[in-house]
Amino acid sequence: MPTYKAPVEDVMFLWNDVFGIDRHANLPGFSDASPDVVSAILEESAKYCEEVLTPLNRIGDKQGCARAPDGAVTTPDGFKEAFKQFVEGGWIGVSAPAEFGGLGLPIVVTQIVNEFLCSANMSFAMYPGLTQGAIAALIAHGTPEQKALYLPKMIAGEWTGTMNLTEPHCGTDLGLLRTKAAKQPDGSYKITGTKIFISAGEHDLAENIVHLVLARIEGAPEGTKGISLFVVPKMLPNADGSPGARNAVVCGSLEEKMGIHGNSTCVMNYDGATGWLLGEENRGLPAMFTMMNEARLGVGVQGLALSEVAYQNAAAYAKERLQGRALGGAKFKDKPADPIIVHPDVRRTLMTIRSFNEAARALVMWTALASDLHHRSEDDKTRQAADDHMGLLTPVIKGVFTDLGFANTVMAQQMFGGHGYIAEHGMEQFVRDARITMLYEGANGIQALDLVGRKLPKDGGRALQAFFAEVQGFIKDQAADDGMKVYVEPLGKAIGHLQAATMWFMQNALAKPENAGAGSTDYMHLFGLVALGYMWAKMAAAARAKLKAGANGSADRMNAKLVTGRFFMERVLPETQAQLARIQSGAASTMELKAEQF
Numbered sequence: 001m002p003t004y005k006a007p008v009e010d011v012m013f014l015w016n017d018v019f020g021i022d023r024h025a026n027l028p029g030f031s032d033a034s035p036d037v038v039s040a041i042l043e044e045s046a047k048y049c050e051e052v053l054t055p056l057n058r059i060g061d062k063q064g065c066a067r068a069p070d071g072a073v074t075t076p077d078g079f080k081e082a083f084k085q086f087v088e089g090g091w092i093g094v095s096a097p098a099e100f101g102g103l104g105l106p107i108v109v110t111q112i113v114n115e116f117l118c119s120a121n122m123s124f125a126m127y128p129g130l131t132q133g134a135i136a137a138l139i140a141h142g143t144p145e146q147k148a149l150y151l152p153k154m155i156a157g158e159w160t161g162t163m164n165l166t167e168p169h170c171g172t173d174l175g176l177l178r179t180k181a182a183k184q185p186d187g188s189y190k191i192t193g194t195k196i197f198i199s200a201g202e203h204d205l206a207e208n209i210v211h212l213v214l215a216r217i218e219g220a221p222e223g224t225k226g227i228s229l230f231v232v233p234k235m236l237p238n239a240d241g242s243p244g245a246r247n248a249v250v251c252g253s254l255e256e257k258m259g260i261h262g263n264s265t266c267v268m269n270y271d272g273a274t275g276w277l278l279g280e281e282n283r284g285l286p287a288m289f290t291m292m293n294e295a296r297l298g299v300g301v302q303g304l305a306l307s308e309v310a311y312q313n314a315a316a317y318a319k320e321r322l323q324g325r326a327l328g329g330a331k332f333k334d335k336p337a338d339p340i341i342v343h344p345d346v347r348r349t350l351m352t353i354r355s356f357n358e359a360a361r362a363l364v365m366w367t368a369l370a371s372d373l374h375h376r377s378e379d380d381k382t383r384q385a386a387d388d389h390m391g392l393l394t395p396v397i398k399g400v401f402t403d404l405g406f407a408n409t410v411m412a413q414q415m416f417g418g419h420g421y422i423a424e425h426g427m428e429q430f431v432r433d434a435r436i437t438m439l440y441e442g443a444n445g446i447q448a449l450d451l452v453g454r455k456l457p458k459d460g461g462r463a464l465q466a467f468f469a470e471v472q473g474f475i476k477d478q479a480a481d482d483g484m485k486v487y488v489e490p491l492g493k494a495i496g497h498l499q500a501a502t503m504w505f506m507q508n509a510l511a512k513p514e515n516a517g518a519g520s521t522d523y524m525h526l527f528g529l530v531a532l533g534y535m536w537a538k539m540a541a542a543a544r545a546k547l548k549a550g551a552n553g554s555a556d557r558m559n560a561k562l563v564t565g566r567f568f569m570e571r572v573l574p575e576t577q578a579q580l581a582r583i584q585s586g587a588a589s590t591m592e593l594k595a596e597q598f
Helices: 008-018 035-063 079-088 107-141 144-156 284-320 344-376 380-414 417-421 427-437 444-455 458-477 482-508 513-548 555-572 575-584
Strands: 159-164 180-183 189-199 208-217 228-233 235-237 243-246 249-254 265-277
Touching: 008 035, 008 344, 008 513, 008 555, 035 079, 035 107, 035 427, 079 107, 107 144, 107 159, 107 208, 107 228, 107 284, 107 344, 144 159, 144 208, 144 228, 159 189, 159 284, 189 208, 189 228, 208 265, 208 284, 228 235, 228 284, 284 344, 284 380, 284 427, 344 380, 344 513, 344 555, 380 417, 380 427, 380 444, 380 458, 380 513, 417 427, 444 458, 444 513, 458 482, 458 513, 482 513, 482 555, 482 575, 513 555, 513 575
Parallel strands: 159 208, 180 208
Antiparallel strands: 180 189, 189 265, 208 228, 228 265, 235 243, 249 265
16 A cells, blocks of 8 residues: 655755745734644645555445435445545645634645645545635635635635636537526526536535635626626525525436546436626636646646655565676675665656656745745735736646656656556556546646637736746855855756747747647646746755755755755756757648548
């Protein structure tokens, strides 16, 4: 059975030494998030994930969820008890406003905890994860009455939440949406339609489920401009807020899936269900994007989380599995064979995964910190810059982290040889679970198009220029440090490739948009590698500073950081040159064949 150890020490290095998050203690919530407090919270979360959730991961995969004839859904053995512990620990509301029962701590704390949860048991983590997204949408767009009714229950974990977008005929193109909303004399709406692929749509973990549903009000414009967002609870609340009569929404079936078996992925049937408008009429898509952006960052975290747990188990196996001798002669002469960790190709594989994981965690924390600054700072320029950062990096984190997260679980599985194909080792489950992350919350090709088509030109390219300026400023600041050359010189070449790719799009994509479409995925990954390289350069600078200051018992870890960062710069970051070449080849050969020739 796989094991998992939450990387608390790595997180605290990022918190204290790389980002110096303590310097934001003047902002709401940060004053309560001292390093000692954050470390204690993460240690407690780690214990729960390691001891409670990890043992349930394979159980959830084997059992899956079960649907009764009346539509009720039962989660796997142990999930209900684990969720009760989760709720009692107050984990859903770690970053939620205190006025509704949350702790009000920075969002960056929640993102870290969510990584631990997803590494331990991704299927389980999706139940509270979607609830947090629904909470964010209600905070941003709910009326005072809606907030008072729903938020305390959801933050406490008594009620959970979902998002309902996709329909059988309609995925990314939400303009084709058919679910209808008929306005009633009392101001409510009757919602009728079918939604599919609804994660956590029905379950036995909480007494009520609050569905956020996209639908078209009768007479509304066609296309995306006529979509509204509605709050549709499974149980209609009584006047005192307790669950009342059953609403006309039911789980019609459970999807049979490749992975995430422990999460209930439902077909939801709305047959005149009572709902209430959330936000403005015909402005449902912008409101839902509050939740979708939270979810997309969360899915990126899932890619990292599965890469991390797969790496941990592959590295442990490589140190134990005896197979052959080292190329330079026996390293463990007292054993009949050397462990496979002595082989360069095994180390190449493990270092590739590890160098992604550590940089990806830093990029998540940097972006989560931007979210905190956007929501909590009183300075307009700071809020704008933070919002720009999140908009630019969200498709990169979702697309790149899940592409590479899946690839990394496959590489980790490879370390086990034939045993990686066998269920008891757990590696094949990580592969299956990771595959969905590339598909849901907007398939990764859509993320790439969003980055190139919307995020780059937005506000005259302001967000992108700020990113360029920050990275180049860091490179300039480190230029005099000879020890940093192995990090900043490759980073300088890589950001040059990113700038050249951006300029090529400006010169070649306006007249022929297919050039942008053909190069968008390469551009997304080029951008992702530069961002990860920047994180490694910052981590290397922090590690060097810590070593100079005496390291305080962490010398081995800091030296390992420097080696891992150097590996990334030497063996991973040079891929940007190939990505630039692919982008600059244009769309001609991609688009030349006729459809019938495929």
